[in-house]
Amino acid sequence: MVNYYSADYILPVTGSPVKNGTIAVKKGSILEIYEENSPALADKQVQRLQGVIVPGFVNCHCHLELSWLHNKTPKGSGLIPFIKEVVKTRRKPPEEDPAEAMERADRMMYKNGIVAVGDISNVIDSKAVKQKSPIYYHTFVELIGFEPDRAKDIFRAGADLFEEFKPLKASVVPHAPYSVSRRLFRFMSKFCWETGSLLSIHNQESEEENKLFRYKSGDFLDFYRDLNIDISFFKAQARNSVQSFIPLLPEKQKLLLVHNTYTSLKDIYFIKRSEREVTFCFCPNANLHIEKRLPKIEMFLHNDFNLTLGTDSLASNDNLCILSELKTLHAAFPSLELTETIKWATINGARFLEVDENLGSLEKGKKPGLNLITKMNGLSLTPESEVTKLV
Structure with missing residues (x-):
């Protein structure tokens, strides 16, 4: 019919x-x-x-496995307090069944018209939900490890998790510049390049990240100290984080930079000169929840970048809805036209996830x-x- x-x-x-x-x-x-x-x-x-x-909408950045953390984190506390709260809460017995929370989040996205998701996973728990879902998922198996001597073991564990997610589409990716050693970056870069995988990374979600890479100063020093992580090996780069890690990646690697709340015009010029295939993903509601700040969207508009949208997780958002992200953007930047931003919500994400033949x-x-x-x-x-x- x-x-x-x-x-x-x-x-x-x-x-x-x-x-x-x-x-x-x-x-x-x-x-x-x-x-x-x-x-x-x-x-x-x-x-x-x-x-x-x-x-149908494409959600380029989500954390399905954090769905049970809805309403468990304070708003506007900043990235480092947010991370600490997530880590502390995840160490406690969950107040509800995480599987049920993930299924509910999956249904929420489906009801809100989302047809494809780039999802961050640290464990295998979300696989069953993804296999049953009518939504297309690309799983980014996320690795965390700032200490170089642990890089090989962390990478091997990530590669094993990547295998566990088969036959679902997946990649092995770094969490963020401040949580991944250069050695671990190289392991993942080589793996992604050899397997033809997509690479995603949280980028410049806090100004503290840039302070760490420019001057080896700021709140991340206390963060590492609290976790008993020795960072004596780390040297200040005299430049922002994104300029420090991009040279570690293969020149033709497809890369998704997520959040970009504190990305500067100099960073954008650097990325342009690098001639890498970079896609930017904005998660406005999560940015407001965590840092009470949005990226400087205007800077990205005139540089011919592939721009996409994500919801982040229910730990940092009240809803998993791309329309809600669009509404937040348009309210903050009234000059934006829906005929342009609808591309961010659909075809641009489909192109990055390589599903544009059927979606977007x-x-x-x-x-x-x-x-x-x-x-x-x-x-x-x-x-x-x-x-x-x-x-």
């Missing part, structure tokens, strides 16, 4: 908006997009909807999912805008 949906606008993402257009879908596959008053629809039963039809845009033959955004002002989001999954 073919279903016909008409709306105030259809946003194909890879093409121009179609005002009062109609989209034909059969078993999730897009058959055609029709212009207003197309004669081909004369004898068709068309469901008329108010709002804007867009493809409304094109013939694709099965990208279909979302209806309601309570719009033309093609502009409002604080009341909501998403309904159609297909």
Whole structure:
């Protein structure tokens, strides 16, 4: 059976908006997009909807296994206190079944029109949920280890976990510049390059990260001391963290930089000169939850970068909803146009996760999912805008 949906606008993402257009879908596959008053629809039963039809959303950064930490962390405390709270809470017996929390989070994302997720995992616990889910998952097996002498053992454990996640798509990736030694970086870089894997890393989520790499100063020194980690080996780089670790990666490595809250214009110029295939991922609601600050979005707009969106985890967000992230961005940066940011929420993420052949845009033959955004002002989001999954 073919279903016909008409709306105030259809946003194909890879093409121009179609005002009062109609989209034909059969078993999730897009058959055609029709212009207003197309004669081909004369004898068709068309469901008329108010709002804007867009493809299914792509969430490039999530931590499904942290779902049980919802409402367990203070807001606005800063990154280091947030990390300490997460570590402390994870060491306690969970107050609810983590598997049930992950299943609920997965259902939440599905209901909110998310069709693909780049998910961070430190353990195997999320595999069962991912295998049952209608959502596509790429798992980033995340490694943490700042002490060089532990690098080989940590990497081997990560490689074993990577194997456990098969047949699901996965990569072995670093957590963050401040938590991964140069030696461990090299192990992962070699592995990702040899396996053709995607690489994701938390980047410049706090100014303390830049202080550590520039001057070997700031709150991270106390953080390591509290964890009894000796960092006498670490030398200040006299430059920000992103400029310090990117040279450790293969030149052709596909890289996702997540958060970028304290990324500077000099960092962006450095990344451009490096000629690496870099995608930036913004998680605005999590940034506000942790640091009460958003990235300087304007800096990224004119440099031809692939820009994407993520939700981060329920430990740092009240909802796993890409529309909510869009609303936060548009409220903070009113000059943004939905016809541009919808690409961040769909096709750009699909391209990074290498699923754009089927997801990310409304094109013939694709099965990208279909979302209806309601309570719009033309093609502009409002604080009341909501998403309904159609297909």
